[in-house]
Amino acid sequence: MPETPAPPVSARVLAVERLLRVEADGAFVARLGAARRGAGRVDAETARAASDYVAGVTRQKRWLDFLLGHYVRGGLGALDLELLQTLRVGAYDLVVRGTAPHAAVNEAVETARALLHRGAGGLANAVLRALARALRDGALPEPSTGDLADDLAVRHSHPTWMVRRWLAAWGEEATARFLASNNEPPRFALRATGRAQPDGPQPDGPGGVDALAERLTSLGAEPERSRWLDDFVTVGRLQPVLRAGLLAEGACAVQDEAAGLVVRVLDPQPGEAVLDGAAAPGGKAVYAAQRMAAGGAIPGGAGRLVALDVSEAKTALVAEAARAQGVADLVETVTADLTTWTPPRPFDRVLLDAPCSGTGVLAKRADLRWNRSPEDLRELAALQDRLLDAAARAVRPGGLLVYSTCSVEAEENDDRVGAFLARHADFSLEPVGALVPEPIRDGDVYRALPHVHGTDGAFAARLRRAG
Template structure:
């Protein structure tokens, strides 16, 4: 008999995501065996990411109203469809486990329905006869097929065209790729690769910078103690390159104006050889604690965590360089944040743009004459990136835009801006602009 434990756990968590708005990344716990927990996490992340496409397929093979299904049964069918179509699990295993889960959570009638729907879907899949959305509205059809809301897909089509939009949507549905920042820099990379090999982790140097590694999985690293020792840190290389755009130097005063959880502040301090000052702000006491912990793990003395609201914070002196990694839609990190695509709205994008403007103006107050302000996001939206920089420069004529050329690889330089795109560069999405204040 199939063991439905992981599926039952996944169904329970998926119901919480929908009913309570629970964040997928915060649902994992240590109360279950590692194998059960790993499978449940995969089901929850995969179904949350692909649910619009899965629901379309279920509706094609269920003779009834999908919206009227028991909530538990709908999740069971989503998980079974995800395994058959996206994971290519052997049909007998995927269907049998789904049936056992229906028996465990519901009743024999639900088990029979599960069996019928999934077997019909599998036959069509193996025959190459799965239906495609065909409403005549390209944005809507792509949104269903790649499981996104329609409104951002329409915007991406207008900006990028069909080919690039399809590529971006596909990249956003891939399992997240992970990179590690190596604390000891490029010289320490060979030794860390050997340590990771001993843990059964494949690692190779990043193509974008010599102190990052691409790894095939994270769990053995999380269990190993390497993070606690500060040997490595989990950080996407695209985010790390924002610190290259900042280009902090030893003995300078740096402000990381929205620093939690501290990855960029720590990386800046490491590149400064722990000489100077990095003031790391966050409005949350708990997040300030995360910054302090990250600095301790890396043995850094110059990171100064500060609990403060940037819009009202006052400093005795101005800073040589200020980094504003602004709150944003996160559209560049959809592969790692399975639920994020369902939490955004056009109205929310407008609200974020207003916040980003306010934070940029607040950050600018802390830049010394001749100093540098770097504005960055993990968004791919022009409204949060290029448009915010243009609006800032129109308000603040004491700042000018300067090029990131020479600070990041040429492939990531877009005119004078830093831009990483998931479907082009295989990284998270990231954006940064250097804004130089006049010497006065």
């Protein structure tokens, strides 16, 4: 007798199970798969919907808990973890997604019953109906501690210590805009590789961007041309791109415009020896190699890009990306620690895209805001100094060192450049000039801010060694 197929699993049940993994195991939101503890079918659409819930609830967790805390007797700490996550998903449905109250409440009740028991469903019903009434009446609770940093942090769901720093650096208005931008659904940037059609690189538009945009339009991806880079487009959803296999075939690469502009700051030239000293997962290294090739670099000739990283698994990712995007002949991968590696020769240009706090990418890394501490900044600054000193040793006289991060913190950006120049009298700060568009320059350096430029946050400085 054939087995009865398992019933489908709802996206909300799957989301609750994944959220439990995030909190219990410290799982990265972006890496959670569809595996689950119980029986039940999980199709691709359900898995995607669950991922959206997980990312959204993780971003908004502090704000959701503040709201729910007004309607749960005894406080949230007394709840079963499954019920707490169910209530967060329900509150997210109501307050952030704008799901119709009857649907949001009913789904939460069914989720609580599926994961716990009927009594849990009753509690979910009471709490979320009270929240729905407050929302309808325009009477949602607002944080009002009298501490601006704490109130903004609760309302925009960030750690208070982060908000306090940004208030000191930028003031209230800019900080509030930055916080809001971190909670908006991100758009994804795609870099054209010139391989958007089966017969190879296309002459239309820089890097074949016209062919890529046409193909994305045919897939319903609704691409928009980048404001900052002539070989990039942005899309609201990656699913059509993934389903069509465009990444696998090398037609495009997922890379934020802010990261692409770092490569423009590096400005690699044909025939040069270039080092990417912290290359994984390879986006900047491959883009740099493509810029060299487009300018006339000859595969196997003098032009060469060395992509170095400490992890063999990560350098394998770089090599795979180089093959997929047609520049394997220009990219040499090396597995080594930059701080102890002996360069085989001096390099014309060296890129150090340093490990950092990632505060410029909080919109895409939903869990990152909860996994950082002030101590991390101090430890990262010390590491960045060591890596900068090591990278400097690889630069030829007259050559260029580009230091970059995806952080918005002065301690990881301007302060590190200043400290480096104080240690290395043979280097000087060179203006980025017209290598990046004027609105995204900040004096002599490149600085992208999500709430200003609509990209990830990023920083880059050009450090020229005396000849």
